[in-house]
Amino acid sequence: MGIKLGGGGGSPYTVEQNSDINVTPFVDIMLVLLIIFMVTIPAATTSIKLDMPRAEGGEVTKPPVFVSVMGPDDLYIGSHKTSLASLDADLRGAMHSATPLSERVLIRADKDVDYGAFVTVLNRLKADGYTRIALINEDLK
Incomplete structure (x- = not known):
């Protein structure tokens, strides 16, 4: 004042x-x-120095193998049609690897596929000895 x-x-x-x-x-x-x-x-702004490990092996030489489930009896490995009975043999041929059971298998399904058909394919892959199974989904934008 x-x-x-x-x-x-x-x-x-x-x-x-x-x-x-x-x-x-x-x-x-x-x-x-x-x-x-x-x-x-x-x-107040600080930086942290990180020594990241270097990637071994360089570039990826083999493309991934996709198993697409389009219906109960409609399976594809890449763009080649296959069946549940010949899934293991066709998958081994598509991988081009000496140890196909140690390779990662990418599996995707159409949105209209019955869940039971999808699980049947997963169970078949597991029974054939494939333990590295990855599920692929599509981003909804």
Whole structure:
């Protein structure tokens, strides 16, 4: 709160109170806080140096093998049609690997496929010895 030193009317010996807000100290405090924040923010951002392990083997030379389930008796390995009875033999031929059971098999299904048909294919792959089975889904955007 300040005092009014000049102005109209009244006795020169009476001092009236000024009810206007004095913003000068407020601006000074804000500028000091701004400077403090500008100085401390660069010190608050830290970087962590990570030594990531290098990937072994370089590029992937073999494309993944996809098993597509389109219906109960409608199976595909890549773009080649197969059946549940010949799934293991066709899958071994498509993998081109000396150890096909250690390779990853990617399986995907149409949204209209019965869940039982899908699980039948999964069980057949598991019974044939494939343990690295990955399920593929499609992102809905």
